[in-house]
Amino acid sequence: MTQIVELLLLLVALTNFVVLGTTRLSTCIRAIAVQGALLGLLPLALYPGGSLHTWGLAAGTILVKAIVLPRFLRWAIREAAVRREVEPRLGYVASLLLGVAAVAAAFAISRQLPLLEQAREMLVPVALATVIIGLLVLTTRTKALVQVVGYIMLENGVYLFGLIHVERVPFLVEVGVLLDVFVAVFIMGIVVFHISREFDSLDTTRLTELTD
């Protein structure tokens, strides 16, 4: 089972880099959907012979992260009629390099922290790397929709870390995460929709009227 877990985690890390390197919005969304599906499979691989709890978590995660959210994002694209041009503030090569640095940093930090037995070798570093790369996408991309993708990655990283505690800490934590992603992105999506109607563009660099 350990090998499957590591394979899944490796694929999660790869999807992060796909988002960092792509120029197309639809590729971003596909990558985030794949990442959601991988996150759904992880609890089953981590806790084999899973209880009802792990199965429920897996099903819920796949439903929300791999199906509902990507669909919702695609709907937002259609409504706003934008398709390509991720338009980073930072070049693609630079962001990929920063992504590599993030992974290295995540591994270095996790070395320093005493780990629990549930925390498989790669789980914590990949979780931290996903958080950092999510923040990177959120801060270096200008399109509102891509920022939402970055936020989902950040949430995914938090979720990955939470997997350590699936068996120890009751349900509530996971429900909180799913609810949070769902609602936050939902509202952000609505706002994005409004942004497009208001300015005919999804570019947040144009939101610069409020300054001191």
Place this chain on the structure above:
Amino acid sequence: MLLLALLGVPAVAAVVAYALPAPGARAAWLGLSASGHLALVALAWFAPPAPVFAGWLALDALGLVVLSTVSGLFAVVAWYAVGYLRRASPRGGRAFASCLLAFLGAATLVAVSHHFALLWVGLEGMTLAVAPLIFHRHDRRSLEAVWKYLVISSVGIALALLGVFFLATAQAVAPGGRPLVLDDLVSGAAGLQPAWLKAAFIFLLVGFGAKMGLAPMHTWKPDTYGEAPPLVGGLMAGALTSCAFLGLARVTQVAVAAGIAPFVRPLLVGFGLLSLIVAAAFLIGQTDLRRLLAYSSVEHMGLLVLGLGLGGLGSYGAVLHLVNNACVKGVMFLAVGNVLLSAGEGPAPVLTGALRRTPASGLLLLVGLFAVTGSPPFGLFLSEFAIVSGAFQGGHYVIAFTVLALLAVIFVSLSARILDAVYGPAPAAARVAESPWLVAGPAALALVTLMLGVFIPGPLFRALADGAQVLGGWAP
């Protein structure tokens, strides 16, 4: 039972408010439910409620102080809304009252939860409940404000959740203890893994700090307070920030019990000083009244974490300051709301000479100015005095003098703009009628601030002292 009632009243009231057809009925219902909630909170002072759900929900002294502050401020804002909704129609329409009540319910959850994940859910709920209310004018500036608010606070809340997970990890190595329950974390603090606990503290500080609006995570604040309807701004500055501070105080409580106070105190003091510096710098020459209040809020949040970080008398000062800050922010935001209402919409609203155009609100603004800058005999004088004394007692003379200098700068900048708003020329000179709904609430809050500066009732003093004690401090 009382705890469940406290949570249930706003939740049920929010649903009922949505079902009521007439806007007037919704506003009256909002006021009535808020008063009902306040009555239940008052009952909790006389009959301390028993913990429920295996200790996940409990009301200790610190929680009770925050709950009473939030509930009192909310009741004032709710009755103010009755008058406000007759004059203006903020965004949200039918859902306006429901969103406000949901906000109250989530705030109650934060105040009574002794479980970090529940506390997090409550803060998340508060954030989401006010988000639709900020976007009240369908224009570019309002949109920008809500976008900034959503991005910064949702990132903050995500990092805070990671902090909660780190806290669970720190506890996982310790034998026994219910996961993430505050009381077990404190009693088993010696067994917490220090590295994970420190990491948890940093993430929770950044996450809850973003919610409080500590510098450098404060950038959403001026925009949001500048664009939100004033009563929503008042609730955010008085209630949302207080609840986020409670979250931070809870982690500090665990950290102090675990003996990593030397690690957390400098961090808190640093964020506090930085917030004061940023507030002082941006207040100079600030002309927009609501942005002025936003930076004033950054200042007061800075003072809160500064007191928390200094410990000793500073902890007492911080808890007292929380109550004072909520009252005075209520006075200021609602009074500014009245001034804006009387100025009317338009490209160049008249924002000077409030004393002549709207005498009662002008007077409230003037009283609020003296209160918010910590002049005696108002409550903020006492709490700021306690925080600065905490610095002197701890031997941090540089910090104490820096804070005093910054407070002086802030006093001058705030006075310059607000005195202009109160006494400045009033071109139209026409007096605008003031509805008693719009004046009574802020006046009551001003009286509470005044009372806290002169006399602190016994039970409140004991609650403040207990609160200060769990944070590693003491009362005078």
